[in-house]
Amino acid sequence: MTPTTPVIPNEQLALQAAQAQVLRGDVAAAASTLEAAVAAHPDSDELALALAGIAIQQGDRPGAERRLRGILQRTPGHLPAAFVLARLLRDQGRMVAAGDVLAGACTAGTASVEQRITAVELLDDCGRQAEALQLCVDAFANGLDDPRLHAHAGALASQLGRFDEARHHQQAALAGSPLALEWHVPLGLAGLQRYRDRQHPDIALFEQQLARHDLSPHARSGLLFALGKACDDLGEHARAVAAWAEANHIARERQPWNRKPWRRSVEMRLARPAPPVQPNGDRSWTPIFIVGMPRSGSTLLAEQLARHPAVRHRGELPWLPTLAARLDAMASDRERAAQMPAAAAAYAAQLVQDDAPARWYIDKQPHNYMHVDLILALFPQARVIHCRRNARDTALSLWMQSFHPGTQDFACDFADMAAVIHGTRRLMAHWQRRYPAAVREVRYEDLVGDPDGCVDALADWLGLPDAAKPAAPGQERAINTASLWQARQPVHTRSVQRWRAYAALLPELARIPAD
Numbered sequence: 001m002t003p004t005t006p007v008i009p010n011e012q013l014a015l016q017a018a019q020a021q022v023l024r025g026d027v028a029a030a031a032s033t034l035e036a037a038v039a040a041h042p043d044s045d046e047l048a049l050a051l052a053g054i055a056i057q058q059g060d061r062p063g064a065e066r067r068l069r070g071i072l073q074r075t076p077g078h079l080p081a082a083f084v085l086a087r088l089l090r091d092q093g094r095m096v097a098a099g100d101v102l103a104g105a106c107t108a109g110t111a112s113v114e115q116r117i118t119a120v121e122l123l124d125d126c127g128r129q130a131e132a133l134q135l136c137v138d139a140f141a142n143g144l145d146d147p148r149l150h151a152h153a154g155a156l157a158s159q160l161g162r163f164d165e166a167r168h169h170q171q172a173a174l175a176g177s178p179l180a181l182e183w184h185v186p187l188g189l190a191g192l193q194r195y196r197d198r199q200h201p202d203i204a205l206f207e208q209q210l211a212r213h214d215l216s217p218h219a220r221s222g223l224l225f226a227l228g229k230a231c232d233d234l235g236e237h238a239r240a241v242a243a244w245a246e247a248n249h250i251a252r253e254r255q256p257w258n259r260k261p262w263r264r265s266v267e268m269r270l271a272r273p274a275p276p277v278q279p280n281g282d283r284s285w286t287p288i289f290i291v292g293m294p295r296s297g298s299t300l301l302a303e304q305l306a307r308h309p310a311v312r313h314r315g316e317l318p319w320l321p322t323l324a325a326r327l328d329a330m331a332s333d334r335e336r337a338a339q340m341p342a343a344a345a346a347y348a349a350q351l352v353q354d355d356a357p358a359r360w361y362i363d364k365q366p367h368n369y370m371h372v373d374l375i376l377a378l379f380p381q382a383r384v385i386h387c388r389r390n391a392r393d394t395a396l397s398l399w400m401q402s403f404h405p406g407t408q409d410f411a412c413d414f415a416d417m418a419a420v421i422h423g424t425r426r427l428m429a430h431w432q433r434r435y436p437a438a439v440r441e442v443r444y445e446d447l448v449g450d451p452d453g454c455v456d457a458l459a460d461w462l463g464l465p466d467a468a469k470p471a472a473p474g475q476e477r478a479i480n481t482a483s484l485w486q487a488r489q490p491v492h493t494r495s496v497q498r499w500r501a502y503a504a505l506l507p508e509l510a511r512i513p514a515d
Contacts, residue, residue, distance in 0.1 A: 011041055015050055027057055045071045049081055056088065064088060072105065079105050079115050086122050093349030099128035106135055113139070113146045120152050127315065129156050129478040136169075147176030151183045159478040161488050163192045174205075181209060184222035187229075187402055191485055195233035203230050221250040225402040232400065241505045244400055252412035255405045259419045262410070266423040269370060270430055275377040278340055283381050287351055288362045288462065291369040292387035293424055294408055295397035297444035299483040300491065301387055302364040304447075304455045306477070308464055312358040315480060316365040319350045324371045344378040360462065369424055372431040376438055383462055384435070386428045389444035391421045392499035392509045401482050414508035421512070444496075451491045 014037035021030035034051045041047055048067050055064035068085040071078050082105030089098035102119045105111075111119065116139050123132035136153035139146070150173040157166035170189050173180040180186075186209065189202050206227040210220065224247035231240035288305070290298045306313035323343045330336045351361045366387075368375065375382050395418065398411040410416040432439045440461055447454045479487050499509045 011037060011044055011047060015046065018050060018054070022054075022057075027054060030054055031058070043074065045075055045078055045081065049084070052081070052084060056084075061088060061092065072101070077105055077110065079111060079119070082106075083118060083122065086119075086126070090122070090126050093352065094354045095126040095128065096354045098126045099123055099131050102128075103131050103135070106138075111139075113144050113149065116144065117148055117152065120149070120156075124152075124156065127478065129159050129480075132156050133160065145172075145176075147173045147180060148183075150176060151180060151185055154185065154188055156478075158188060158192060158485075159480050161479070163485070167192055181219035181223065182216060184219075184402065186226045187222045190226035190229045191482070193485065195230045198234055200230070203227070206230065217250045217254060221247045221254075222402060224250070225400075228400065237501055237505060240400075241502065247402065248399060248412040251402070251405075251409075255409045255412075257409040257412070257416055259410075259416060262420060262423060265370070266427060269373070269427060272373075274373050274434065275340070276337055277377050277380050278344055282348070285352065285358070286360050286462070287348075287375075287379050287382045288360055289368050289372075289375055289382060289384045290362060290364040290366075290387060291372070291384060292366055292428070293389070293394050293398075293421055294366045294411075295401065295482070296366075296387040296389035296394055297442070297447050298364050298366055298387045299479065299481045299487045301385065301442060301447060301455075301458075302362050303477075303479070303487050304451060305362060305458065305462075308360075308459065309467055310358055310464060311360045311362060312353075312355075313362045313364070313477065314351055314353070315363075315478070317350055317363045318365070319347050320363070320365065320368055320371055320375070323347055324374050327374070340378065347378065360464065369427055369431075372427075372435065372439065376435055382438065384431070384439045385458065386432075386439060386441045387444060387447075388425075388428075388441055390497065390499070390514055391418070391512050392514055393444075393495065393497065394421060395512055396499045396502060396506070396509060397495070403482075414506075414512065418512045445493075448491055448493045448496065 014033055018030040018033045021027070021033060031051070031054045034047055034054060038044065038047045038051060048071050052064040052067035052071075055061070055067060065085065065088060068081045068088070071081040072085070075081075082101050086098040086102050089095075089101065102123055106116065106119050116135055120132045120135050123129070123135065133153055133156040136149045136156070139149050140153075150169045154166045154169035154173060157163070157169060167189065170180075170185050170192075173183070173185050186202075186206055190206075195203065206223050209215070210223050210227065215223070224243045228240045228243035228247065231237070231243060288311075290302050292298055302313055305311055323346060327336050327339060327343060330339065351363060369386065372384055375384065395414055398408065398417055399414065401408075401411065403409075403411055410420045428439070428441070432441070440458070442454060442458065481487075499506075503509055
């Protein structure tokens with residue numbers, strides 16, 4: 001009897017078979033198919049990458065990481081594996097590790113412009129803005145002078161407080177592509193300074209571009225917001241209002257907002273009982289949630305607190321609203337309670353991360369005021385700071401800003417803003433009554449009037465140890481909110497009662513209750 005020769009699986013056929021098995025929902029069979037193929041082709045990066053994907057689907061994150069690191073050890077510039085690994089690490093809160101993977105892969109390999117853009121966006125998402133900017137700079141040094149990379153570099157340099165560098169890249173993006181208007185690069189330019197001269201070339205640029213008849217609504221709204229900001233800086237209030245009114249009309253047409261669902265969500269949260277508190281949590285660190293209406297001083301307050309060496313500022317994390325939505329979607333209270341420890345662990349990983357440890361961590365996602373009961377159930381040791389500002393000043397400041405669609409869509413209409421401000425204050429008063437020891441209000445007017453006194457009182461409440469403060473906030477810490485320029489300037493009171501300068505032009509402001 002002639003012995004049979006073992007069949008060595010073909011790589012591409014194995015990949016096709018595994019893909020078909022996954023589409024049929026048989027992930028285990030796909031894993032077996034790929035394991036057999038890898039045994040025959042142990043150096044195949046493509047098979048290993050597919051197996052890593054299967055491991056992720058099966059919840060085997062260590063196995064996936066092992067496969068992906070094996071690929072990168074064999075092929076250091078394998079960017080598809082680096083991107084999958086970086087996302088895997090990011091989702092575990094391992095931002096430093098994710099940044100190291102991306103930087104190493106891009107340095108080792110010859111990355112295309114598209115791949116560099118993917119890496120830059122991932123690094124930015126991981127809070128590694130300096131490394132993301134360096135990837136752009138390296139690309140320019142290697143002859144990849146692409147306007148998309150300049151637009152990214154401009155935004156990153158702005159976040160890092162390198163405003164001259166940001167201007168250089170934003171101008172390069174505008175010179176390199178007409179699509180820079182769609183990317184709202186002029187709006188980025190306007191946010192780099194306070195205009196003091198009507199003859200500034202930026203203003204001529206905004207006006208010349210607005211005279212075009214081929215602008216998309218999106219590009220036009222960005223230019224109008226930029227022009228409005230410049231006119232406001234110069235005290236040309238009527239021109240500023242005209243620009244902002246048209247910009248907000250465009251934004252509202254593109255992204256309408258309905259007050260009824262908002263009001264229902266507020267009533268639902270006011271009526272629901274407190275969720276059960278998680279026992280035996282890790283009390284070795286304290287999350288600080290800075291909440292409240294956007295444009296109410298949350299960025300300024302977070303930057304001031306983050307000057308303390310025992311505090312880490314994580315910016316506006318998206319994770320808590322995501323976890324809250326998942327818990328709300330569960331069928332029963334018992335199922336929800338069973339998932340609370342996992343939710344706490346998932347959020348804690350994103351807040352604590354893998355950099356140098358601290359004792360206090362800030363999440364300044366403003367809309368976390370919707371979830372204060374969940375916060376204090378997951379983390380009984382948490383502290384919640386409610387930033388409150390004169391409602392008319394808040395509404396004006398919101399109306400002056402361009403926001404990403406789906407974030408602050410109510411900000412285009414004064415009546416909508418009044419409804420959100422009213423609902424926010426009802427919620428925060430409710431949380432203050434329910435959790436008096438864990439929730440504290442800070443008035444914007446007090447913060448800018450006496451920043452040291454206000455922050456010192458908060459530090460005492462939070463239990464921060466005495467520490468010498470640096471002369472100014474760290475200039476290399478990224479700020480990715482609309483206040484990225486203002487938050488780096490000396491604290492001032494110019495914006496207190498700012499609405500009065502616009503009262504005659506915007507009578508809607510006087511119809512909003514001031515407090």
